[in-house]
Amino acid sequence: MALVYHKPLTGIDPDTVSLESLVGRRVLVVGSGGREHAIVDALSRSGSVGKIYCAPGNAGIAAQAECVPIRETDIQALVTFASQNSIDLTVVGPEVPLSMGIADAFTAAGLRIFGPSAAAARIESSKDFAKRLMAKYDVPTAAYRTFDSYDEALEYVRAGKFPVVLKYDGLAAGKGVVIPENLQEAEEALRDMLLDDRFGKGKVVIEEFLTGPEFSFMCFVDGLKVYPLALSQDHKRAFDGDKGPNTGGMGAYSPLPFISREDEDYAMEHIMKKVAAGMVSEGCPFKGVLYGGLMKTPDGIKVIEFNCRFGDPETEVVLPRLETDIYLMFSAVADSDSSMPPVRWADNVVLGFVMASKGYPGSYEKGFEISGLEDAMSDPAVRIYQMGTKLAEVEGRESPVLVTSGGRVLMVVAAAPTALEARDKALTAVGKIRCANLFNRTDIGHWIF
Numbered sequence: 001m002a003l004v005y006h007k008p009l010t011g012i013d014p015d016t017v018s019l020e021s022l023v024g025r026r027v028l029v030v031g032s033g034g035r036e037h038a039i040v041d042a043l044s045r046s047g048s049v050g051k052i053y054c055a056p057g058n059a060g061i062a063a064q065a066e067c068v069p070i071r072e073t074d075i076q077a078l079v080t081f082a083s084q085n086s087i088d089l090t091v092v093g094p095e096v097p098l099s100m101g102i103a104d105a106f107t108a109a110g111l112r113i114f115g116p117s118a119a120a121a122r123i124e125s126s127k128d129f130a131k132r133l134m135a136k137y138d139v140p141t142a143a144y145r146t147f148d149s150y151d152e153a154l155e156y157v158r159a160g161k162f163p164v165v166l167k168y169d170g171l172a173a174g175k176g177v178v179i180p181e182n183l184q185e186a187e188e189a190l191r192d193m194l195l196d197d198r199f200g201k202g203k204v205v206i207e208e209f210l211t212g213p214e215f216s217f218m219c220f221v222d223g224l225k226v227y228p229l230a231l232s233q234d235h236k237r238a239f240d241g242d243k244g245p246n247t248g249g250m251g252a253y254s255p256l257p258f259i260s261r262e263d264e265d266y267a268m269e270h271i272m273k274k275v276a277a278g279m280v281s282e283g284c285p286f287k288g289v290l291y292g293g294l295m296k297t298p299d300g301i302k303v304i305e306f307n308c309r310f311g312d313p314e315t316e317v318v319l320p321r322l323e324t325d326i327y328l329m330f331s332a333v334a335d336s337d338s339s340m341p342p343v344r345w346a347d348n349v350v351l352g353f354v355m356a357s358k359g360y361p362g363s364y365e366k367g368f369e370i371s372g373l374e375d376a377m378s379d380p381a382v383r384i385y386q387m388g389t390k391l392a393e394v395e396g397r398e399s400p401v402l403v404t405s406g407g408r409v410l411m412v413v414a415a416a417p418t419a420l421e422a423r424d425k426a427l428t429a430v431g432k433i434r435c436a437n438l439f440n441r442t443d444i445g446h447w448i449f
């Protein structure tokens with residue numbers, strides 16, 4: 001039932017079809033979520049690609065790629081798999097293997113990989129590294145200080161104003177940011193991060209609170225070369241009205257009407273290119289997708305965070321609009337050559353809703369049956385990227401059943417000429433999916449409606 005072939009939402013631009021297509025390249029995608037499903041989906045539209053593997057993948061990805069049961073953090077096993085299976089290119093989705101050095105290990109083994117080195121991945125894995133880099137290279141961002149002492153951090157917060165932004169200085173799956181409204185909330189969060197080591201032993205970055213719409217600017221970067229992808233906007237809070245705790249992201253859409261060409265040029269010149277050049281100067285050139293989490297504040301565009309990888313769920317609304325052969329784009333970055341094809345986007349809107357397990361981003365139960373996907377996808381404008389699913393044997397049932405296996409479970413997207421139509425189509429599809437333990441926001445795109 002989960003094995004539904006996803007029809008392309010856009011065609012491939014014939015200008016970018018190359019000699020690669022005669023060869024049928026073998027690609028390995030590392031990861032197991034909706035982002036990797038969207039990458040696999042984009043690769044499956046590439047005329048250059050003959051075979052796609054995904055490690056470890058998920059039940060949805062299995063319809064478009066051969067899933068191999070290797071964990072994304074088992075770098076040695078991934079190197080061995082790529083060598084033994086003549087993989088032409090490996091594309092890494094998640095930040096954890098990148099910050100563990102997967103790109104360094106592949107490069108050392110003579111294998112082509114799309115993703116930054118561990119040193120470059122610090123732009124995401126250490127908030128303190130990112131902030132220092134921005135300060136040194138004059139990239140606009142919120143004022144900040146870094147602390148490792150609970151008492152000093154609390155003293156600093158006590159002397160400042162609320163709300164204030166507290167960020168754990170390490171990877172925390174999108175959950176390491178707390179925005180306390182008062183001293184008591186700040187005390188609790190600092191205790192969590194610095195005394196109880198909830199995310200591990202680390203420091204805390206304390207930032208000025210900025211206001212304005214946020215947006216995601218992902219660029220393919222190869223040292224000094226920076227190639228923009230289409231803009232998108234995520235919705236980080238768990239509930240409608242941007243209420244509730246921060247999550248990894250509850251829905252997204254692309255493109256963005258509220259970011260002008262001038263804004264985009266500013267972000268390119270003063271943020272993305274400066275950071276790329278700064279990383280070259282620091283001896284850790286970036287190679288892969290650099291994700292700028294930006295905010296359009298009353299004082300101009302500023303950086304909220306950087307990620308060293310594709311955003312999730314942004315990738316699920318950006319890549320369906322890509323008309324260029326993504327394999328050729330990955331190759332241009334991986335090989336550091338100048339053959340980046342012209343990057344073209346469909347002139348439509350893609351908007352999507354995350355369906356998450358009740359309780360997420362806190363604790364939640366798994367193993368609930370999901371049905372109705374085929375019905376939801378009967379509209380050819382709809383695509384469902386599986387984020388946290390698996391096939392499970394259930395007593396009394398002939399074939400395996402699709403069940404929830406993560407916090408974020410499905411990303412349901414729709415393409416349409418306008419954002420409102422895309423929203424309505426996606427929401428209709430969401431309404432057809434049956435599962436006893438999922439919830440979703442209903443107001444994705446509210447900034448523009």
Ligand code: AMP
Pocket residue numbers: 142165167174177207208209210211214236246293304305
């Ligand atoms: P981050 O993981 O750094 O992207 O932070 C998660 C979310 O917290 C962001 O998407 C923002 O919504 C919010 N946030 C982070 N930093 C700030 C800030 N300096 N001012 C206002 N909101 C922020």
Ligand code: GLY
Pocket residue numbers: 174234248249307310311312313314
């Ligand atoms: N959606 C935000 C992220 O990927 O970090």
